[in-house]
Amino acid sequence: MRTHHNATLTCLVNHIALKQPVNVSLLLDVQYTPSFAISREPGFGIPIREGMPVSLKCDVDSNPRAAPLWQKDDTNPPVQQTPDGFLNFTEIRREHSGWYKCTSRHLLGRFSSIGYFLNVRYDVDVTQEPDFDVRELSSTGRHVEVDLGGAVQLACPSGTSGCWSRLEPGSGRLEPLGSSQELKIEQVLYQEAGEYRCVSPNKESLRRLDTLRNSLTVNLTITGRPMVFPTNKSITAVYGQPLTLTIEFCANPAYNKVLWIARDKVVRPGNSEDGIIAYDITNSTTNCHQAVLFLTKVTNSDIGEYSFLVRSPNGLSEGVFMVNMTYASGYIVQSASGSNSATFYVNVVNLLLLLLIFTCCY
Template sequence: MITDLRENDSAEYKFRFMINQPGDKYTGSPGVTLSVTGLQVEVSRSDSTWSLMKCLSSCVLPYYPSYYWYKNGQKINTGSSLFVYFGSSDSYSCSVRGYEDQRSPSVYAPKLPSVSVSSSAEIVEGSSVTLTCSSDANPAANYIWYKKDGNPDPPLSEEPQLVFSSIQSSDSGQYYCRAENLMGTKRSESISIDVKYAPKLPSVSVSSSAEIVEGSSVTLTCSSDANPAANYTWYKKNQTRPHGEGDIYRFTSISSEDRGIYYCKSENKHGWIDSSSLVVDVQYAPKLPSVSVSSSAEIVEDSSVTLTCSSDANPAAKYIWYKKDGNPDPSFSEEPHLVFSSIQSSDSGQYYC
């Protein structure tokens, strides 16, 4: 016999008897299922300000039973229904008169929701991540997930869990959830998601958009989106050794030897990537010209002779030939070559370009 029957007495019951021989026992199977139902509070919203509650029972009650209502365990009212302020942090229950010690389970708005992330380690781009929201509430709460990304913030999911099957860097940010039932609503604290990822394709730039002239100061800059922040190494094409470290590489006084194609390497513990190429074209005046004559033997009258002038310069140099024969010396040609197709004795002398 069960006295003072309660809902938690609901169960499957079996009998067992034993005989005198050790190890011999018999159990009645299948058992008998006992389902005990008591008072329940049914909640329905009337508007955004009030909630309507009714005290219901599946048990057979006396005609026209009287009900008591309780707020936080204290008796407050009578009647089969009760209006309460929507969003109240109080809990409510009811009982039937004469059975005050057998109250219904309490109903209440959601408590402060707790939020958690499935991974306690670093969150790396491409991995699976789940955010979970939970709140103590009766009736059970419904959940909505938000990202702090606007005013108002857009809803992302109406499930207890927000799942990223392959999380991306753009998913970094602060998230929160809202738990709500017919008694009220409660917002959680924010949880921060910081997605780590390898560097994206770096961008490279040069400080001067005009001509780069020898002797000037020039700065090369490399930048890349990465988390954690990337380290940078500068290289010059066709050279195996690094040319410099850091996102900025400076030429305090650039020279013609610094001409070439440069690129940077962006790297963190999740990976690395090379930038596109950056051409550094240094402009400079002509270096000391070299002069040569086509014939290394004796130059005989009427023979063909060519004098050649060349100089390292950027942009390419223009040339003028002179003969030391006055003040000023007369110019002969504005070409790299001074050609005598049939040289004469009068052409003897000293030439320069």
């Protein structure tokens, strides 16, 4: 774990030939992905009003070290960032309101902190204030893009009560993800892309402003090289029976070529050849698809390796099936030549007898 970084391990040796115990030590160097801590001056909970000085600070903890990089609404911040991670507003203005997050590039990918909504208050007519708040909060939906295998942290707006749910693809139902206002996903997969919502646990909320705050929507997009599931699998087929090989693959950017390699032949989805049918690609979830290869009747020539290849602008991935074969109970393999079949069984019996004699006598 990251808490073990810079820890010292000592091996202590006691032996009858030693007058005193001896020891040897080593220092652990644990590499870990970035975690973020965002602070503010004045502190959180104090209203920010137009014209006052404000500072935002981002601290990144990672090994190797990674530099912080501020973004506002997924673009460059309105003021220059200092090398140590400060955004200093000498006189903050209303147009500085918006979503701020801290990002960092690491050896293992790109990472992002939870989002923080900076709300700058200013004097307006009482009749205009509700309209401003509604307009401000209706734009709090966000889009977060993370590299495959990276980490993402989401947080409900400060000062609100809510918890995170995920919109299930297809059904449209909200699946609760716990009771915390913060959601952290490490080593994200393509299957975790989609729409996440911070929703109020209080269905009887009568304050429209709170309801809008607690309905924050985040669209999470995963990008990277193609991934294939499973990458390696062994399957036992039954002689004379059909066999279906099913594989799932994900890619963003979208794939531009997929193909099967079977019996030293290339079979593309939608085609068939010599009892092998490659069905068209079907969609399963966002950026993920399913490919199916169907063997109408398995014979001895079908034993071996089957490969599925997918390519996108970000790379190439391969999934491999190793097909073995067994015989159904009571099944007799018929050969085109009866003499060949008899010879085969005689050779098998002789081999078994030789093995038995060798075991007993030697």
